[in-house]
Amino acid sequence: MNHLIISFISPDRPGLVDTLANIVRQHQGNWQTSSLHHLSGFFSGVIEIAIDEAQSDNLIDQLQSIPNFKCHIESASPNETENTADIVLELTANDRSGIIQEISSVIHHQGGNLLKLVSSHDSAPHSGQTLFKAKATIAVANNTVDALIDGLEALADDLMVDISR
Template sequence: MASHLVFTVIAQDRPGLVDRLAAAIADAGGNWVESSMARLGGEFAGIVSIDIEQSTIPSLHERFDLLLQEGIAITLRSDLERAEAPKGKAAHLDLVSQDHPGILRQITRVLREMDVSIEHLETAVAPGSMSGESLFKASADLRLPEGLEPSVLGDALQGTAGDMMADINLID
């Protein structure tokens, strides 16, 4: 019987990390299904979803233990059922603001209050092209609850954007 496993991985960034992880999964008979990985602050971090036969999970644990000895930390969440396809409309959010504490908190508060899920989020602080001041940039793929129109969410986000002098674009 196949199991669906989800785990996180973090290690000091270096060449070959994904290959080591992919080899451990393949050698244990697992199938790499989905992942999101990035280099952040000199560390390499990711989340991975695999399918694997229950009988080979002990072999996977042994292989992950070997990776831990190499400084590759893995946190495993096992025996999850594959989630249903998300319901509701998809939308994309882009935000740019002069950097200051609390920007993401203000945006996520609006999303939470409107029961919006974040499916993917990327953030960065970068120098502005003209002024050189630090700009906070965020890009997010969202899933709106059934019945919430993107225009309603857009209005709520624009209200917050005005308070923090940010440029927010919501694309449905």
């Protein structure tokens, strides 16, 4: 079984996900994992498809023929499980330039691997100040979880970190 990772961007329009799902089904593929988003009039995402190698080239050709649909496709092997813990962080702070870099640097220097990051900006309820909010899933060696959490909490006084394991 071949695994294809498809990243794409397209002007948003009704039926785009249906089109993608139909192409996958027509080629006997199995839609594994995805993250799809509407961003400023565009629709973008990443999809993992499991598909028989004999069908891969036809599926790729059909995806690349969709009008106004830009995609990049890579063949991959599913990851084997390692001796790591997946932790989920919910982060809230006053928004500032460089906050993603600060967070990702701590994760990197503690040996963590950022698996998923979803971020947004919201207004604080009473002050109207812009807040940065993020939810991150991180794979980290079991023996470095505490150091990672300590490093994140030391970034700034206004950074709130909620952790679940």
